[in-house]
Amino acid sequence: MALPPYTTPLERTWHYSYLAVCTAIFIFLIAPILIIVPLSFNVEPYFTFTEGMMTLDPDAYSTRWYEDIVRNGMGAPDAAFSSAWFSDMWNNAQWIRSTRNSFFIAICSTILATILGTLAALGLSRPEMPYRSAITAILISPMIVPLVITATGMFFFYSQIGIAKTYIGIILAHTTLGIPFVIITVTATLVGFDRSLIRAAANLGADPTTTFFKVIMPLILPGMISGALFAFITSLDEVVVVLFLADVEQRTIPRQMWSGIREQISPTILAVATILVCISIALLTTVELLRRRSERLRGVTPQ
Numbered sequence: 001m002a003l004p005p006y007t008t009p010l011e012r013t014w015h016y017s018y019l020a021v022c023t024a025i026f027i028f029l030i031a032p033i034l035i036i037v038p039l040s041f042n043v044e045p046y047f048t049f050t051e052g053m054m055t056l057d058p059d060a061y062s063t064r065w066y067e068d069i070v071r072n073g074m075g076a077p078d079a080a081f082s083s084a085w086f087s088d089m090w091n092n093a094q095w096i097r098s099t100r101n102s103f104f105i106a107i108c109s110t111i112l113a114t115i116l117g118t119l120a121a122l123g124l125s126r127p128e129m130p131y132r133s134a135i136t137a138i139l140i141s142p143m144i145v146p147l148v149i150t151a152t153g154m155f156f157f158y159s160q161i162g163i164a165k166t167y168i169g170i171i172l173a174h175t176t177l178g179i180p181f182v183i184i185t186v187t188a189t190l191v192g193f194d195r196s197l198i199r200a201a202a203n204l205g206a207d208p209t210t211t212f213f214k215v216i217m218p219l220i221l222p223g224m225i226s227g228a229l230f231a232f233i234t235s236l237d238e239v240v241v242v243l244f245l246a247d248v249e250q251r252t253i254p255r256q257m258w259s260g261i262r263e264q265i266s267p268t269i270l271a272v273a274t275i276l277v278c279i280s281i282a283l284l285t286t287v288e289l290l291r292r293r294s295e296r297l298r299g300v301t302p303q
Contacts (some may be wrong), residue, residue, distance in 0.1 A: 033277055040065055040270035047267065065271040069095045072268065095272060098256040105167065105252065106235035109174035113231040116175070117182025118224055122216070124183070125190040140180040150177075151244040158245060165247040173241045178231025185230065189223030222290040229283045229290075236276070 003015060043062035044050055052060025071077035073094035079085050089096055120139055124132055142150055154173050155164060163169040193216075201211040217224075239254035246255060253272060260269045 036270045036277070037274050040267060040274045042267055042270075045267060047265070047270070065267045068266070068268045069093075069271060073097075095253070095256060095268070098251050098253045101250055102236055102252040102254075105170050105174060105250075106232050108171045109178055109235045110228050110232040112171070112175040113178030113182050114224060114228040117179040117227055117231075118186050118220070120179070121183045121186035121190060125187060125193070136183070139183055142177050143180045147177075147240045151241045154241065155244040164245055165250070167250055169245050170242065170250055173245055174231075174235040174238060177238065177241070178227075178234050181230035181234065182224070182227030185227035186220055186223040189220045193219060222293050226287045226290050229287050233280055233283055236279070 003012060007015070038053065039047060039049070041061045041063065042050065042053060043060055043064065050060055070089050070093055073092050074088050075092055076085070076088060079088070091097075123129055124136055124139075129135075151173075154169075154176070158164040158169045158173075163172070197215050197219075198211055201215050206214065237254060238252075239258055242250070242252050242255045243258070246252065251259075253276070257269050257272060260266060
């Protein structure tokens with residue numbers, strides 16, 4: 001945005017200084033994430049830039065660590081491509097098994113978190129709801145309480161009822177962590193919701209179920225999808241709860257990365273991290289597009 005011609009030299013200096021500081025902060029925050037991308041193509045098993053990489057030597061770059069994602073743990077990784085090779089990869093490759101677990105747990109927990117969080121947001125948005133502030137504080141407490149405390153409490157509680165070290169326990173734990181994001185995004189969408197539409201639907205004979213799916217849900221859908229994406233990202237990146245509640249069979253991508261750092265340092269971790277960064281960027285871009293769509297629906301110009 002260009003400065004108006006009547007700005008003083010001091011105002012111009014402040015403007016460009018402000019832009020410089022914001023740019024420096026952005027680089028400081030994003031550099032540790034972006035630095036792993038070229039390192040994941042290192043031909044050597046190092047976590048540092050080699051001399052060949054610094055001189056942009058093509059021989060210093062390789063996709064071997066991306067190939068290791070599908071080959072690590074296979075019984076016969078060098079066998080010819082066939083149904084037997086793909087079966088070996090699907091069943092034995094460590095990173096593939098962790099990916100399956102991560103996406104299964106993330107999808108299940110996201111569905112539960114979206115349903116429960118949307119219902120909670122709808123209830124909290126009603127003016128006659130008693131103790132709204134207290135209930136809201138309790139529901140979003142998983143975002144505030146230190147995660148290690150939450151994970152410890154879940155471990156002892158789930159152990160008592162026999163679902164620790166199971167898929168059900170991890171899915172419920174990730175659902176608990178995802179619900180606050182759904183509540184916040186759906187509640188923000190409901191701020192501009194015209195409740196007279198609900199009364200109009202009731203006057204026309206629509207039952208509550210029809211009113212929700214035909215009137216309410218289409219208007220709050222951008223908030224629901226945004227909350228679901230945040231819940232999905234939270235589940236996909238979660239490691240602390242998995243450390244407490246997961247067994248060997250439920251090992252997820254973050255848990256596999258944690259084990260790889262402790263037991264066998266390999267640039268394969270950087271390759272997996274690069275893929276996760278790309279997935280996160282795609283999901284966050286989707287969230288931003290949905291935010292802009294929601295603003296257009298409410299008659300607000302996207303900023």
